[in-house]
Every structure is written in C-alpha cells, then in structure tokens.
Amino acid sequence: MELLPVEEALALLLKQADAESIREHETVAASAALGRVLAETLVAGLDLPPWPNSAMDGYAIRHADLSGEPLSVSQKVFAGMQPVELMPGTCARIFTGAPLPDGADTVEMQENVRVLDDGRVSFLAPVRFGQNVRPQGGEARRGDSVLEAGVRLGPVELGLVASLGVTEFKVVRKARVALLSTGDELVEAGQALAPGQIYNSNRVLLRHWLERLGCEVIDAGVLPDDRQKICDCLDSLDDVDLILSTGGVSVGEADFLGQVLREEGQLTLWKLAIKPGKPLTCGYYRGVPLIGLPGNPTSTLVTFGLLGRPYLLRRMGIAEVEPLGFAVAAGFAWPKPGKRREYLRARLEQGKAQLYANQSSSVLRSVAWAQGLVVVPEHARFDEGELVRFIPFSELFG
C-alpha cells in the first residue's frame, strides 16, 4: 500500500472539515470571547478614530494662517475634551490624542516651536499641510469590515473589538471533541503502576491542547484493548463533532480501534508518509468523524499538530489553520534520505537547528526540550548549514 503524502492528507481533511463546518452560533460577551471564533463579520459602527486628533503634543493650526508671523494661542485642548472652532489667525495648544478643533488642519510638534514672552508661538521649521493629524476614520470607516468571520479572537482582536465599542457578538459554537485513549498498558497518574503498565501522557497533552484551541473536551476515558468495549464506547459518542483517540491504530492484533473503523466504519485515510505517525487513521464511525492518532507521544503530537489541529480549527470556520514555518540553518547533516516526511524535535542554538539526541517516537521529553520541528521532506538529503524548514511550537500550541 502506497503511503499518502502529508499535503494530500491535509487537503483531504480540510475538504472534509469545510463540508462539515460547525454552523451553530452563539452570542457571547466580549469579555468571555478569548479564543473563540467570530461567526459574523464585524462591521465598524463608528469611524475609528471617531474624530480627527493630534498625533503629537504641540500646536494645532490652520495651515493657511502660517505667514512667518507668530500665532497667539486661543485655546488649549487636552485628550477627551471637546474643542471650540479654531479662531482664525490663532493656534491651539493640543496634546496627543486630543480632538482637532474645527478649522484646524495641521499640527506642529512642540519641539519645533518657540513660545515667545508674550505667549505667542513662533514656528521654527517648515510645516507640511495636514502633518501630525490622525484623520477621522483613518483606521476604519463606519461600515468597514474590520474583522472577518472565521477569525480567532486573541488579545489583539478583542482589543480591536473594544475600540469599536462592541460588547457582544456571535461566535461559532465550540467544537465538541470526545477524547479517548486505548491501551491495556495505560494507567492514570496517581494510580500504582503494575508490571508492564505505563502512565498515560497523551490524554493530558491533548486535553490541554484542545482547550487552548477553543474546543470543548468530552472525556471518553481510557479503553482496554477489547473490541466490544471500544464499539460500545464509540456507539455512545453520537453527539460529538469529533472522536479523537490515541493508540490502537497500527496493525497489531490488539489494535482494535483501527480494525473497528476499517470494518464497521468508513476509512478516509490511513498510513501516511509521515515520521513519526505513519498509522494515523481517519474516517467516520456511524457518521461521526474520527481521528485515530498513533499512541506514541511524539507521533500523537506530530499528527495532531500537523493534521488534527488544522482540521479542527477549520471545522470551526477558521480560514488560516496552518502554522508558519521558517527557513533556518540545520545544525546537523542528513545524509540518508527517507521515504516519509520526517518531523524532528529541534532547538535553535547559535542560529542553527540542533536535534534532540533521542528522536524515538516514544520520547516526549524530546518535545519539552525542543522549540519546534524541523521538517525533512521525503527523499531529501542535506549537509550541515543548509536551510531547513522549522515550525516553532508556539505556532502549533496557540
């Protein structure tokens, strides 16, 4: 069986996500909207700024009044005040952010004037018409689309919403994700470890990650390697947007989750040209989308970060779902090309990407050490110092 290239798998998943985007919206207070997805384009209900105002501490003038003669000061305008119309042939003392008096069209900064003994102001430098004025509507005009539907609301977007005076708006319902692990070897932290068992790390990793992405997590527990119990559990999860599982998707006799999906569900993709993470299994179980992540922690991380995360974000209507990547110099050589695209845990040291020594897919410690993933394309070889693509973890976890 031919392995599926990562970009084809991603294109397929995003196409599915577009077809199944969550259409329920809810109104939320702006103060509770961090991390949510805007459901409707946010249109400015006022000009931004609402009034022309000064970009500097200085003097507001009518440019045509400048004749080389000093001007007397007819008013003083602080931020938040409502000025009167500028008396012809005078200037107004004005401060940053203060509204421009009607009639004024230009501001000279205070560093470029001399205040005479009689209080009049002498302009020392050439003054350009309109300088240091922030025009009304210069940032946005009433009626402008300021944020598009499908934008994730971070601190900046919510600041922008506040600057428009908006206090509530519609957001996309959170994706409901049922999270489950399979594996007889898995024990939760806090319990005693019997011989052959290990503590479950994937569930903790994914729960926090999903919440950061703005999903609602339904804890579907840890399932034993028992086909009937897995079917019973999946049957009960008929009201979620996605079943996200870890483990049980390889080709071993006890990999029941993959078996169940292949035999009783609908398989849409399986076996990727990705390392780690080849057994990633996606499909539907009784109509509910299911992503079966491989159980090794680093495989879980790479497949969820590169494929599951963009899929889920797109389900919530987000347009930009792929992480930024950057060209960095490799601090290592890669002499032996591989058949799968490889994602290596790396840190930037003296400007070069250095690898964690143990790149085994079972070693989560490599990820805690690293700052991101170096992407090695299929069939690539390179020398130390050549440029490779680096995806910072901040781009995946935010």
Add this chain to the structure above:
Amino acid sequence: MELLPVEEALALLLKQADAESIREHETVAASAALGRVLAETLVAGLDLPPWPNSAMDGYAIRHADLSGEPLSVSQKVFAGMQPVELMPGTCARIFTGAPLPDGADTVEMQENVRVLDDGRVSFLAPVRFGQNVRPQGGEARRGDSVLEAGVRLGPVELGLVASLGVTEFKVVRKARVALLSTGDELVEAGQALAPGQIYNSNRVLLRHWLERLGCEVIDAGVLPDDRQKICDCLDSLDDVDLILSTGGVSVGEADFLGQVLREEGQLTLWKLAIKPGKPLTCGYYRGVPLIGLPGNPTSTLVTFGLLGRPYLLRRMGIAEVEPLGFAVAAGFAWPKPGKRREYLRARLEQGKAQLYANQSSSVLRSVAWAQGLVVVPEHARFDEGELVRFIPFSELFG
C-alpha cells in the same frame, strides 16, 4: 537626552526582575497547572519507560538463539501484560509497547518474518542485536532532572509530568499585576461616546494577554488625567508585584503618570530608541515596580511584548523569556535609516514580509492583520528581498 537602545533597556529590566523574582510557591494539582511555572526541579521517580518494551509489532528473541533455523513461539505479549521469561530457543509474539520478556534482547518486526505452517517463525532479514527494543530508562532514569525549575508548563510539559505519574507539585505564585489606564478620553465599550472620547482598547488587550502569561490581573480602573487621583490610586496598589499602566508617560502637560514617577517615584528607564513606544517609562512608586506603557495601542503592544512580557516572565523565574525571531525576505525596501529600532506590522506573503499600509502607532487594526513584527535595526537600510528579522506574534502572545 540620549535614547536608550532596546537591548540595554531589556538587560536592565531583566536584571531588576532577577533581583525581585517571586519567591512564594504553592502546591497545585497537575490538572490545574497549565501555564504555571515549575518552582522546583521535577525529578523522575521511576525509569521512563519503566520496563524495556517493544518499539514494533513483531517477535521478541534472544539474539544468540538465531541460527538460521525457525523458532517456535512460546508466548504472546500484549501491551500492559506481564510476560514470563523467554524460554531458550523460542521467540515471543509481541506488540508495540508491550514489555520485553526477561531473556529477550531484540525484536524483529513482523514484516520481516514468515510464519510457517507449523507456527514456527522464520527470520528473513539480518537481525541486529538489540534492535526495536526501547530500553528501560531510555527516556529518563529514576533520579534524572526531567524538567527544571523555571519551566512554563504547557500541554507537552504536563504530558511529561503525567508520564512520570506525578499528580501535584510546586509552582511559582502568579505575578499580581495591577492594570490601569490613564486618559480623560477613554470610555469603556458599552458606554456612550461623548465628543472627543474614544473607546479603551489597551485594557482589554493587556488583561487577556496577562492572563495568558499566567498573571493574576488586578483591575485598577481607568484614571482621569488628574495628578492627585493618580497618586491616590498608586498609593492603594502597595501589595502588587507590578503596576502596569497605559498612557500618561509622554511629555505633555496632562501626562501626569510620568510626572508622578519622575518626581515622587524612582525612574529606572525612560525614552527608548524604539518605534513605536519611545515614551516607555519604568521605575518604582513607593517601592512597587511600575511599567508605564505608552497609550497608543501599537506602542502598548510593542513595548509590552518586547520589554514588559520578558520582565514579567522573568519575575516568575522563567529562564527563557525572549521570543524566537527568524530571518525572512523583506517584501519592501527601507531606504531611509532611522535613529530608533523600528517594529513594523507585517504578514508573510509568498515567503516575503509585507507591511500593513498604515504603520501609525494608533492603528491596532494593523496588528490584527499582521502575523508578526519585522525588526528594523537603528541606522539600517535595505532593499526589497534582503533578509530581515521577523518575530511571529505566536511567540509573543503564548
């Protein structure tokens, strides 16, 4: 007055932060520790993995038993089971993650064997001693420092904590940050806008940002441009780790916050060689650290992101506080060198950094549009296509 270079300002702030790091610790449950800072080095209380186990679905053998003859299968080991010792001259059927039987030292993947009609297993390829075995303690040995004090706990770190079976640990107390805005022009969203007023965006931006950084935010309100009221407010904030304000730090007559700090407090830095954000003002008021951010939204963002954020993270004991930056091609020319280091709002389009058309410090919309900041050093000029440093916003907001 000479403007202070950004790196000198940062060095000064980090030195202050080191001298005033928060030393109170608290014990938290691992499930509630996302975003917190580890207060004590986390030492592995067990080997990770706790047992040698198989990295593949296949057959576990004693390498010395290989003679070219097929081996019979004496047991089957699933993940989570406790195997018996491997009978000499036989192999064990084994699956990924299952513990290696005592006596076995090597695993051959199932793709490289043939199972004969009598059930015996014939090994088709050369087998390397120890292959496909994950040794006990290969990720971490009992007693190893797995996470250092001063690490921020994200999804990965908490996954790693879980894999060690740890359910609670000590974290650094959250930094208590009093957030206040000054400016007669500021109105909160939801209120009516009188002439000359604008809606406050900085408070919303900073509140969400501070919470993301793991700080406790004390809302100290919006203060009018009134020296006495500002002093009264600052006097009341004697139990916080930091007073973070916006506005009132420039040289205008109504910039009382800067005046108060210069006259009644202790000024440690003022007037940076940074654009936007020159008036950034740092110091102490009655012994309490104060960072006075300039009031223009983009100035607030740049100065907090580049200076306030690392300072606050370091106060909580975090070692790595500076954002990653990457070399990208400029999609624009910069013919006129400036005297201040400039941070431009930019997006990556076809691999080049393109600027938002309006780089005015008052325009928060530029940040919502952008993906990060292009850093233009003092006195630099460059042509389109030359490499510039780019800081992704994900590195600042996480």
